[in-house]
Amino acid sequence: MIGYNIIRFMYYRRVILSGNKTVNLELSQIIHMLEDNGTFVEVSKNIIEKITDNLHAQDAVIMQISADGKSMHAIAEAKDVIGSKLDVEDISQCCLCSDELKRTAMSTASDEEKERLALCNAKICISVPITINNVKAMYLLVMGDTDDFAGEDKVIEYIKDVAMIIHSIAQSKVINNSLISSYDVLQKILDNIGSGIIVCSKNSGNILFENDMASHVTEVRETIRECLEEVFQNKDISGHIGTPMERYNTESGLWFEVRFSELKWIDGSDVVVATAADITQKKKNQQKIEYQAHNDFLTGLYNRMKCEVDLRKVIRRTEKAGLKGAVLFLDLDDFKHINDGLGHQYGDILLQQIAAGLTGIPGLRGHCYRMGGDEFVIIIEPEIYNELSKIVTNIKTLFNKPWYLMETEYFCTMSMGIALFPDNSVDVHEITRMADVAMYEAKRSGKNGYAYYSSEVENSTAKRLDIENNMRQAISNEINEFVVFYQPVVNVNTQMCTSCEALVRWDSKALGFMGPGEFIPLAEYLGLITSIGDYVLEEACRRCKIWNDNGHPDFYINVNLSVVQLLQKDVVENIKRILDKTGVNPKNIVLEITESFAINDMQRVMEIITGLKKLGPRIALDDFGTGYSSLNYIKQLPLDIIKVDKTFIDDIVEDDYAQAFVKLIVDLSKTIGTKIVVEGVEHKEQFELLKSLGVDYIQGYYFGKPVPANIFEEKNLEGRLGK
DSSP, X not given: OOOHHHHHHHHHHHHHHHOOHHHHHHHHHHHGGGGOOSOHHHHHHHHHHHHHHHHTOSEEEEEEEOTTSSXXXXXXXXXXXXXXXXXXXXXXXOTTOOSSOXXXXXXXXXXXXXXXXXXXXOSEEEEEEEEETTEEEEEEEEEESSXXXXXXXXXXXXXXXXXXXXXXXXXXXXXXXXXXXXXXXXXXXXXXXXXXXXXXXXXXXXXXXXXXXXXXXXXXXXXHHHHHHHHHHHTOHXXXXXXXXXEEETTTTEEEEEEEEEEEOTTSOEEXXXXXXXXXXXXXXXXXXXXXXXXXXXXXXXXXXXHHHHHHHHHHHHXXXXXXXXXXXXXXXXXXXXXXXXXXXXXXXXXXXXXXXXHTSTTOTTOEEEEETTEEEEEEOGGGGGGHHHHHHHXXXXXXXXXXXXXXXXXXXXXXXXXXXXTTOSOHHHHHHHHHHHHHHHHHHOSSEEEEOOXXXXXXXXXXXXXXXXXXXXXXXXXXTEEEEEEEEEETTTOBEEEEEEEEEEEETTTEEEOHHHHHHXXXXXXXXXXXXXXXXXXXXXXXXXXXHTTXXXXXXXXEOOHHHHTSTTHHHHHHHHHHHHTOOGGGEEEXXXXXXXXXXXXXHHHHHHHHHHHSOEEEEEEETSSOOOHHHHHHSOOSEEEEOGGGTTTTXXXXXXXXXXXXXXXXXXXXXOEEEEOOOOSHHHHHHHHHTTOOEEXXXXXXXXXXXXXHHHHHSSSBOOX
């Protein structure tokens, strides 16, 4: 485009060359039309009217070439003399026009040219081509009615200069129209983009453009403007290019990502473009992914990965501040029994209830983690370390209460290990392992207990690994290292040994002789107890038959059934197989089930006990009083014997509560037709008191420790026991 300043320079050049002030003044008037805001047709008509007046021309016209380049028509004419006659003429036939300025006079024209001039009632025609964007688009035709019209060179130059001005105006209008058109198209495009867009001047910060979303959506507009204000205040525009800002709108709850870029605007100026995209769903997806990565999907607690991350931070902070913290490692007791007995869906419900219970303990919300299966970890941060003892008590209390599954009470206890940091370790994996080691020590010592990590516990763990390895080998080798001992059960009134309890011992070739407390919890934990239990039952049945066949037909043996055995789907069939295999009289076998099993899933327990009783054995409820069963449970179960746990007997001589409890059970047994056996009797005073309370049978060291079959037979099967 030839700008206004170039045209002005051209004008002054004409002044110097021509010296014609009149022509120059006329050209000056036309040059000023460059600033006219009218349409091209309007401005062009004004120009050619001035040409006609200034040159005393017959007419002047601007002809526009058609898009196909085959015809042209008048778009502006000074006096409406020639335009209509040339509208439909083919350019190739219009011999008055050419690719350059052409002066056609009647006196020198060809016959065809004379014919064209005659059509226009003209004696002479000056035609000048006008190009737009380097393409010939129009012609300026100026007609005279005398032969000497435009005879001077200065007139020709004047017409050429006017054509140049028309070219400049046309080029400017095309560009301006393109800009307007481009701007309109751009706005329509940007209005349909799902982001807010604001364009502002890089130099001043003034807003040049806002799309529809930025104009009408309040939170979008406020977010972009807030970010732009921050960028311009810091005067670090380039530093924010390519670096998005994330903003959260509290009122709408939406997240936006604001990005910045620099570019040339449609008018050529430097601008900053700020776009705000709604990334709320992206944020939600990220949060969901993060939640899934750090949380246990079942319980909603944090998971193992999150535990390691958090514990590492807490240990670092605790050590730096010279404070203390702790890791609590919990494992549920006999969870597998509930899971197998009720089904995994109810096991999952129990885990959810336990998770809710733990987080409900003051100070533990946000600090509980499910490590997998039925294992949980709790991090005690230094801020609540002084409450450790209280927290441990609250956890024990939580597990002293029943959980409700299938509208029934179920009891599930836990064993917990505690390791301290930085005292025991400052390594995440090591401190967790130590708490796990202490947890097993607690499990070995009894249910619903806890133990602190110590070097003694560590040594015990090393021993446990030896026990585990050797136990697996012993079981795979026909269980021949396990032996059955027998402890007498004595009639209180006659002091005669009427039965005994079969108790397993392990005579390990590698580790030596071990009592049940050293390996039974581990066997249960490892799932090996079923093989051992079946072996003990078979040996006891075989021994009972021998004694029955050799002069003691009414003598019977009590055999403990582990919870794992009882939860086997084929438990009744398996026991029938053993009874049939040994040929023992089933009535001389008493199957003992633990209280914790009896009170969980009453319907299933009833089905199992009913099935077992049909085989002939009697049923005893073992460890009564250690669990949480109500008297109502005892009334529902078809029991033959109730065995009161030794914990009630240890201090019964001085403990009024223990005496009242035993008396209550004795009275109940008479009502429901069961016999009472009291375990753990070691002193004469205990024996005399229990006798006075009406207890039927006594078992304990007072009458004999568990011994091998041959020794038991010598001491107890020849009649009256003496003291």
